[in-house]
Amino acid sequence: MAVAGRAWGWLRRNALPIYAVLAVAYMLIPIVIIAVFSLGATPKGKLTFGLNGGFTTEYWTSAFSLPELNDALFTSLRLAAFSTLISTAIGTAMAIALVRHSFHGRRLANLLIVIPMATPEVVIGASLLSMFIYYSFALGFSTLLIAHVMFSISFVVIVVRSRLIGFDRNLEEAAADLGATPVTTFRTVTLPLLTPGIVAAALLAFALSIDDFVISNFNSGTTVTFPLYVYGVSLRGIPVQVNALATMLFIVAALAAALVLWQQRRAERMTAVRPEPVTTT
Amino acid sequence: MSLRQRLVPYGLLGPGLLWLVLFFVVPMYFMGELALRSGTLTTGYSFDWAWSNFPDSLSGHTEQIGRSFFYAGTATVLCLLISYPLAYAIAFRAGRYRTLLLFAVIAPFFTTYLIRTIAWKTILSDSSPVVSVLQTLSLVPPGGRVLATSGAVIAGLTYNFLPFMILPLYANLERLDLRLIEAAKDLYSSSRQAFLRVTLPLTMPGIVAGILLTFIPAFGDYINAQLLGGTQQAMVGNVIQSLYLNQRDYPEAAALSFLMMALILVIVLAYIRVAGTGAFMESEEETS
Numbered sequence: 001m002a003v004a005g006r007a008w009g010w011l012r013r014n015a016l017p018i019y020a021v022l023a024v025a026y027m028l029i030p031i032v033i034i035a036v037f038s039l040g041a042t043p044k045g046k047l048t049f050g051l052n053g054g055f056t057t058e059y060w061t062s063a064f065s066l067p068e069l070n071d072a073l074f075t076s077l078r079l080a081a082f083s084t085l086i087s088t089a090i091g092t093a094m095a096i097a098l099v100r101h102s103f104h105g106r107r108l109a110n111l112l113i114v115i116p117m118a119t120p121e122v123v124i125g126a127s128l129l130s131m132f133i134y135y136s137f138a139l140g141f142s143t144l145l146i147a148h149v150m151f152s153i154s155f156v157v158i159v160v161r162s163r164l165i166g167f168d169r170n171l172e173e174a175a176a177d178l179g180a181t182p183v184t185t186f187r188t189v190t191l192p193l194l195t196p197g198i199v200a201a202a203l204l205a206f207a208l209s210i211d212d213f214v215i216s217n218f219n220s221g222t223t224v225t226f227p228l229y230v231y232g233v234s235l236r237g238i239p240v241q242v243n244a245l246a247t248m249l250f251i252v253a254a255l256a257a258a259l260v261l262w263q264q265r266r267a268e269r270m271t272a273v274r275p276e277p278v279t280t281t
Numbered sequence: 282m283s284l285r286q287r288l289v290p291y292g293l294l295g296p297g298l299l300w301l302v303l304f305f306v307v308p309m310y311f312m313g314e315l316a317l318r319s320g321t322l323t324t325g326y327s328f329d330w331a332w333s334n335f336p337d338s339l340s341g342h343t344e345q346i347g348r349s350f351f352y353a354g355t356a357t358v359l360c361l362l363i364s365y366p367l368a369y370a371i372a373f374r375a376g377r378y379r380t381l382l383l384f385a386v387i388a389p390f391f392t393t394y395l396i397r398t399i400a401w402k403t404i405l406s407d408s409s410p411v412v413s414v415l416q417t418l419s420l421v422p423p424g425g426r427v428l429a430t431s432g433a434v435i436a437g438l439t440y441n442f443l444p445f446m447i448l449p450l451y452a453n454l455e456r457l458d459l460r461l462i463e464a465a466k467d468l469y470s471s472s473r474q475a476f477l478r479v480t481l482p483l484t485m486p487g488i489v490a491g492i493l494l495t496f497i498p499a500f501g502d503y504i505n506a507q508l509l510g511g512t513q514q515a516m517v518g519n520v521i522q523s524l525y526l527n528q529r530d531y532p533e534a535a536a537l538s539f540l541m542m543a544l545i546l547v548i549v550l551a552y553i554r555v556a557g558t559g560a561f562m563e564s565e566e567e568t569s
Binding site: 019030031034037091112113118123126127133134153210261 | 291
């Protein structure tokens with residue numbers, strides 16, 4: 001009885017952490033399922049439930065053996081690379097303007113950045129398609145790039161901006177006091193300290209682009225990206241290689257995110273090293 | 282300040298604002314223009330102020346519109362109920378595991394949205410052990426299905442938009458001044474009273490932000506309804522998608538999409554009026 005009572009007491013005290021672990025486990029279920037199913041042999045190489053056929057690494061070794069899937073993946077990587085490059089450059093400049101400068105129309109600029117993030121993807125995709133139809137613009141890689149840069153910009157601005165707000169401007173003033181020109185200060189002080197924020201923003205933009213299905217579905221024409229390929233084959237049976245690739249993408253993304261986190265901590269520690277302010281008592 | 286200095290911010294903002302105007306604002310105009318056309322796919326659609334497209338697009342799809350409100354609303358409530366205790370635990374009880382738990386919360390984003398949803402489709406498929414367990418527990422009638430039901434779509438929406446609820450709640454809870462709760466307890470309030478009268482009101486901004494960030498994308502979503510639902514579970518997003526891409530009935534699709542945008546714009550602008558754009562930017566509005 002006493003044991004049961006104590007166990008009950010422990011359970012009550014730790015209900016919240018136990019719940020947290022269960023909730024997080026629930027969030028990870030599909031990821032685990034994707035990884036496990038990428039290792040299960042299935043009769044026709046199409047995705048089914050369970051590991052009836054036993055364990056196999058077949059789909060990992062043959063992950064890059066489907067030409068259509070390879071093409072789609074390559075298109076997605078190329079698209080994400082271009083989209084990241086453009087949206088990160090444009091978005092970082094905007095974030096600097098918003099935090100560092102005062103100007104007329106700030107409210108309007110903020111609205112223009114915030115509203116696309118709050119707009120359902122289906123509306124963004126549909127409106128862009130409406131414009132492309134009006135101008136009989138050929139759908140393909142270029143329209144995808146336009147769309148991907150568009151929906152990435154706002155996220156880049158938010159991430160870089162939050163980094164800029166926590167920025168210690170005394171460091172720049174110190175550089176200026178030591179005779180650095182504004183350009184030198186920007187290059188040797190501002191930019192290195194801002195890098196973790198810019199890298200985080202770039203990774204987010206890359207992930208958003210690789211992941212996008214809805215907006216791409218409206219504006220792709222005959223171009224096939226990775227999500228569009230997956231959607232296409234989902235109707236007739238998904239090759240198990242898709243799960244192997246998805247698991248690889250997950251590992252790469254998780255490592256990249258961990259790296260950014262670590263880099264950000266390091267940058268925070270670096271800026272924390274400074275002489276104590278002189279206090280008079 | 283010299284003229285050149287005053288022009289610097291506009292130079293920095295220029296390319297980005299231009300991109301957003303050309304490819305976000307202007308397309309809305311063309312969607313409105315398309316919504317006012319009439320005709321058929323074979324004869325082509327011509328502009329003739331066909332205002333009737335708007336009421337027609339609504340009355341033709343009342344079922345799907347109602348479903349969108351119901352599914353997205355239910356999913357949002359479920360997300361809130363699941364997320365609040367989780368965000369609270371991460372903020373106050375996680376200790377050194379806090380970063381790890383936060384990492385796990387955003388981990389679903391590292392796999393493709395579509396593939397995650399397909400994984401759920403596999404988990405809930407008829408041959409899945411999960412379904413037999415639910416049948417044994419009489420939660421699902423014997424021989425009954427989980428896939429192609431409203432429940433499956435709501436479960437999918439809830440799962441997919443959970444991080445959008447957890448993160449704003451966590452950001453809000455983390456900033457909570459714990460001394461206020463201590464003060465409430467010093468003044469003889471019970472834990473329940475302290476929660477209801479101190480913690481809950483102070484985390485209202487996070488709750489509202491989370492509701493918006495969950496409800497809006499869930500309302501427009503069509504992936505969950507398409508993959509986890511059947512023909513009886515179609516939402517507005519499915520209608521817009523199929524009218525645009527399959528039937529090519531552009532005017533009706535554009536009208537419906539335009540109305541959805543208008544609804545969301547009203548919600549977002551009302552929210553910004555109360556909370557400011559800073560609420561979306563995760564920090565207070567500052568001027569330098």
